[in-house]
Amino acid sequence: MKGLRKLLDSAKPNFEKGAKFGKLHSLFDALETLAFVPNRVTKSGAHIRDAIDMKRTMIVVVLAMVPALLFGMWNVGHFHFQALGQLDQKTFWEIFWFGFLKVLPIILVSYVTGLTIEIIFAQIRNHDVPEGFFVTGFLIPLIMPVDVPLWMVAIATAFAVIIGVEVFGGAGMNILNPALTARAFLFFSYPSWMSGDKVWVSGLSEMDKVADGFTGETIMGMYAQAPAGVTPSIPYSPLEMFLGTIPGSIGETSTLAILIGAAILIWTGIGSWKIIVSVFGGGLLMGYILNLFAVNPYMQVDAWEHLLLGGFAFGAVFMATDPVSATQTERGKWIYGFLIGLLAILIRVLNPAYPEGVMLAILLMNVFAPLIDHYVVEANIKKRKKRLQASNS
């Protein structure tokens, strides 16, 4: 550590304003503050003192996502070999290694594209390289189908960083969650790569023949594709849904791994437990409402089972809690999360065009978050005014 500090100190003068590499100051600063907590103090404006700064916060979020990522890697290999019918010949490590090699390039492409653009913007606009992409770059691979072409990941990341974030003035000013912006971009641009029954299992679209009885369709897809009035037979038990051995985007399948992440986020106080709880509550309520009508097999699915499917848990824990695009007021968080859960299940079950509704529900509520905050604040002002009048009269 001391050697690194010495190296940085000796290089520092070269990156000061006006020096040889003055233009690259923000890049150097980003690297230095990544390695060491900065020793500067804020000079103007209001600021909050805390034991950890933005970079340390972001690292905790990334750590919370690691269980979901590791499980996702194993699951990629698991379904690939299951499709080939070779699952019982492979060891645990062979399965994991296959998935690791599939997922790693997506992570690298996402980080390289996003950070390059962020650094270029930081140099042009003369500000520090923002920390936000640290998490976004990790989220993007987790919500992709494993077979997505890498150039699409690059385009989607660039779109999310430029149109989703930089246009609004950089990290912290964005209206929408950048990782979901990337996914929505791909979803509408290249629908054949983002939905259907072939994309969730690595290599499935190129396999000549698959093992008997194997299907790469997601559970939501099975319900959505089933002919009217026929209850599809789901080859997965609720326990498998909870553990995550079901097809889906890389990081979203294992509710267990996501709950471990949720525990880390809540324990460190970085993710809002109110949002997480209210998203699950909203989803559960919508599930029960649909159970009441239950006119088709999809509406008869047990309400609690919906929470284990698709990206619901992942969205609730890692997407809805994004502090920039979520509501800021405490009461607003309850409303915001509740509506996300409600809408996600509503879109999932009732709209045949979108087999999964979590992404669209969160993006929609991102847009409404400032409005919710506005009314919560207004209501509070009104209440206090009334109290003032009552005490005056």
Add this chain to the structure above:
Amino acid sequence: MSDREPLFSSKNLKLLKDPLGADNPITVQVLGICSALAVTVKLEPSIVMALSVTIVLAASNVVISLMRHYIPPRIRIIVQLTVIATMVILVDQFLKAYAYDVSKQLSVFVGLIITNCIIMGRLEAFALGNKPWPSFLDGIGNGAGYGIILIIVAFFRELLGSGTIFGFPLFEKIGLYKIGYENNGLMILPPMALITVGIIIWVQRSRNKDLIETH
């Protein structure tokens, strides 16, 4: 009237040139956005649309300018609408007679030129207070400014959304699909037109800092 100014005096040229850049009806005045989103999926209909709007705008500007002393102010909007509607019907019938395919592609949007805010805006802001010749130039200039943006947007939407230019399969000819490229389905949907216009506005304002609002 003794010292007549030349037809293309610098003042008149400014009427032609300003709408192309610093006073563009779409990117600066932010008018006529709806049709810019609707017809720009392909280049051909966009160019026809741009020409139609330019002709309607120039003709209505001249007519209103000629009548400007006789229009009672309280009913001027009705008079303006009557003039615009007449011109639009003429253009619509002309397209149906001589360019039926494009007319079918544009469908209802030719008729909707009547509601294009640029036309009413120019009649109110310019033709009602100026002579016919400057009004004509103003109409041509604003029509061209509208058209340029339409064509730029349509170029990117057709190229990236369908891989063609004027229907010519460019990406297929240079073999992009063979190396795994795919057309971007989002480019064909209206939101991407809005984003493309937004990017043009962004580029224009970062080149011309005078256009940036400060408040």
